[in-house]
Amino acid sequence: MNATLIEKLNGMDAETQEAMERSFMNDEETYLECVFDFLEDPSMQMLSDAVETRDEDAAARAVHTLKGLADSLGFMPLLDESADMLRAFRKGSSEEAFGMYENVRRVYDEFAEAIRSYR
Amino acid sequence: MNELKYTMLVADDTKVNRTMISRIFRDRYNIVTAENGLEAMEALRREKVDVMVLDIIMPEMDGFEVIAAVRADEKLKGIPIIITTAEREQSERRALELGADDFIYKPFDSVVVEKRVNNITQKYLLEREKMDILIREHEKRAAALKRQAEEDGLTGVYNRIGFRSCVRDNLKKHSAGSALLLIDVDEFKIVNDKYGHPMGDELLIRLAACFRDATEPGDVVGRIGGDEFAVFLRSAGSRQNALNKANALIFQAARIRKEIGLVENHSISVGVVYVHKPEEDLEALYQIADRALYIAKENGKGCAAVIEQADAGSAEKGDQPDVFQSIAVKYVSVDEYEAPNKLYADIAALVDHEIHGGALFLSAQEGYPIKYVSQTLVKALGYQNIEELKSVCDGKWEYLIVQEDRAHIVGILKRQLARKGHYLLEYRLRKKDGGIFYVRDNGMLGEPENGQPTLLCLCMDVGDIGE
Numbered sequence: 299m300n301a302t303l304i305e306k307l308n309g310m311d312a313e314t315q316e317a318m319e320r321s322f323m324n325d326e327e328t329y330l331e332c333v334f335d336f337l338e339d340p341s342m343q344m345l346s347d348a349v350e351t352r353d354e355d356a357a358a359r360a361v362h363t364l365k366g367l368a369d370s371l372g373f374m375p376l377l378d379e380s381a382d383m384l385r386a387f388r389k390g391s392s393e394e395a396f397g398m399y400e401n402v403r404r405v406y407d408e409f410a411e412a413i414r415s416y417r
Numbered sequence: 418m419n420e421l422k423y424t425m426l427v428a429d430d431t432k433v434n435r436t437m438i439s440r441i442f443r444d445r446y447n448i449v450t451a452e453n454g455l456e457a458m459e460a461l462r463r464e465k466v467d468v469m470v471l472d473i474i475m476p477e478m479d480g481f482e483v484i485a486a487v488r489a490d491e492k493l494k495g496i497p498i499i500i501t502t503a504e505r506e507q508s509e510r511r512a513l514e515l516g517a518d519d520f521i522y523k524p525f526d527s528v529v530v531e532k533r534v535n536n537i538t539q540k541y542l543l544e545r546e547k548m549d550i551l552i553r554e555h556e557k558r559a560a561a562l563k564r565q566a567e568e569d570g571l572t573g574v575y576n577r578i579g580f581r582s583c584v585r586d587n588l589k590k591h592s593a594g595s596a597l598l599l600i601d602v603d604e605f606k607i608v609n610d611k612y613g614h615p616m617g618d619e620l621l622i623r624l625a626a627c628f629r630d631a632t633e634p635g636d637v638v639g640r641i642g643g644d645e646f647a648v649f650l651r652s653a654g655s656r657q658n659a660l661n662k663a664n665a666l667i668f669q670a671a672r673i674r675k676e677i678g679l680v681e682n683h684s685i686s687v688g689v690v691y692v693h694k695p696e697e698d699l700e701a702l703y704q705i706a707d708r709a710l711y712i713a714k715e716n717g718k719g720c721a722a723v724i725e726q727a728d729a730g731s732a733e734k735g736d737q738p739d740v741f742q743s744i745a746v747k748y749v750s751v752d753e754y755e756a757p758n759k760l761y762a763d764i765a766a767l768v769d770h771e772i773h774g775g776a777l778f779l780s781a782q783e784g785y786p787i788k789y790v791s792q793t794l795v796k797a798l799g800y801q802n803i804e805e806l807k808s809v810c811d812g813k814w815e816y817l818i819v820q821e822d823r824a825h826i827v828g829i830l831k832r833q834l835a836r837k838g839h840y841l842l843e844y845r846l847r848k849k850d851g852g853i854f855y856v857r858d859n860g861m862l863g864e865p866e867n868g869q870p871t872l873l874c875l876c877m878d879v880g881d882i883g884e
Contacts, residue, residue, distance in 0.1 A: 321437050321525045328440040332433040339431065362474065363431055366503060370433055370524040 303330065303416040310375065310412060317372030332371060337413055339367055342406050349399045357395070358387040361402065376405045421447045423542065424464055428457035428483065429472035429501065434523070438470050438501075441527050442534070454478025458486060461493055467545075468497045468538045471517070473508045481508075481515055488516035495545070497537045501525070569640040571618060572625030580639025581699060584649045587637065588697045591651045595692045596659035596723075598648040599706040600628070600666065603683040603718040605644035612679065623673045624685070631666060647706075656691040656725050663687040663721035671719070686713040689723035696726060 304314050304326075314329070322329040341364040348357035361383045368376035379402045386395035425446035427438045430453055439448045449464050451457035455477045460466065469487075473480035480500055487493045500512045500520045509520040518537045521530050567579025575583060587595070602608075602624065609617040621644065628638045628648055637649040648666070653659040671684040688710025690702050705724050712722040 317524070321527055322440060323527045325440060328436060332436050335432045335436065339433065341431075359474065362503070366523050367431060367433055370437065 303333070303413065306412050306416070307333070307373070307409075310373075310408060312409075313372035313374055315372075317370065321370055329371075333413055334417060336367060336371060336373075337410055337417075339363075341367060342403075342410075345399070345402065349396055352396070354387065354392045354395075357399075358384065361387070361395075364402070364406070373409055376402070376409055379405050421445065423447070423467040423538075424449060426451060426457060426460050426464070426466045426469040426471075428452075428454065428460075428469065428475065428480070430475045431472070434472065434501065434525070437525050437527070438530065441525075441531055454480065454483045457483050461487065461496070466493075466496055467542060468499070468534065470499050470501060470521075470534065472501050473512060481511060484512060484515040484517050495541070497541045499534055499537060569625070572622050572640050574625045574629060574646075575637060575639035577639065577641040580637060580641055580647055580649075583637045583639075584647075585697070585699050587635075587649060587651055588699060588702075591635075592692050592695045592697060594652055594654055596650040596653035596656075596662075597690050597692070597702045597706045598650065598659070598663055598666070599641075599688040599703070599710045600646040600648065601686045601688075601710060601714065602644040602646075602670075603686055604681065607681065607683075608679060616677065616679070619677055620674065620679070623677060624670055627669045627673055628666060631662070631669060653691060656693075656723055659689050659691045660721060660723045663689050663723070667719060667721060684719040686710060686718045687721035688713055689721060691723055691725045693726055702726070 345360035
């Protein structure tokens, strides 16, 4: 079942093998533990709340954390979307950044849905 | 499973990061985790942390604040800190300036993380272990020096300085119910002069060991002068207990002298002060015990005298101190009683301090007149005075009355009498009204009546056994 989840993630352009080798000492069990922890991480919810209240700082902090998470787990599409949003915040284009939220949300939900189905 | 020697604190608000770091180091460190800076500080104060991997951007208290707080804390400032940061955060410079030891980029490369953390911590831990060893050696040396300064080189017990220091500490906590015994080795000069100094040293060593063995954990034994010892009984509990302990030491001392080949029947003299109320003034207690020791020596040595702390106070106002005598010497050097006059002299010493005890030695034999009578005893028996008591003696009784804890003297006297061809018929003491005052097979008396003092009474018929 876990191999299937990894295949599923790879099918979503996640670089699971690279992430496992780089950050998890090739320990699949720990990697999958962290993949499931991804569902419990509050960053996405914090980002949604911040976007709703138009709180730039909070939104930038949340998307920063989300980006790091995606990077560590090798969720490349999510890494790309969150990196774009963070970059927009950093160059002061908050409206542009807020406009990217839906892309981040969509990719996040795809990963979350995939993982949840293997829980 | 091996117990891990070192502890790592991983502080990161993202659980995945905490898990990753823990995975890398879980085989070599006890891992403690924190979700923010405040939790990290709590963990640092709660646990003995050897290294910290610290995220910079965290809620509540960020990584910069944690570094500053740790480096400002005297107890924590030496802990190596490795920060974790995203490559483009550019926070490593500030963190290093604040005192972080190194940084690692996210996403973590487990090999880089492992190498960097190990490089930092191995150096630190090695230095700390060296320092710990130095500190332990220093402490050991300091303890050895202290011991040397406070220990008597010959006997291994405390010397005067050590004894006083230790007893002073004790008096601050345990003075009420304690007792101080000053001990003088009787005729020690004779031992040195007649048998040589090695024998004198042997006697001192054996006595010190005996005092140490005879005391309880927490009691203090010291050699405070050439042939002077002192014993502090932390929980004597009562004046009688303190006196009993002194008598036990006198008995042991006499045994030791015989064991090592000293033929003279000498022992030790003991002055005791019983401390029944809190007293931290060691000098005051010394003075009282010294007075008691003087009394013991005046009474022929080889015995103990005890003065209670409060009695000493009344003595200063001119009253007679309430002195309890011991005649322990009488059974450890019993051979001396081959000479009756010596026995008389010892009993006389006892009678002189008849407040709570006394002795009566009456003899019907020619040349052995009534010698000493305790007024306390005379009254206890119902007689008006000694003359009246004498008048009722029918010429065939000998009496010896000693303090209540001297039951063993009965056995000694039995042997004495047996050597003279006499035997002990019974123990009793006749009252004026013809009744028996107290009777016990072992010579011990029952409860005192009408406030009369409790005495051990021995009444002997020393007539010839004949056919």
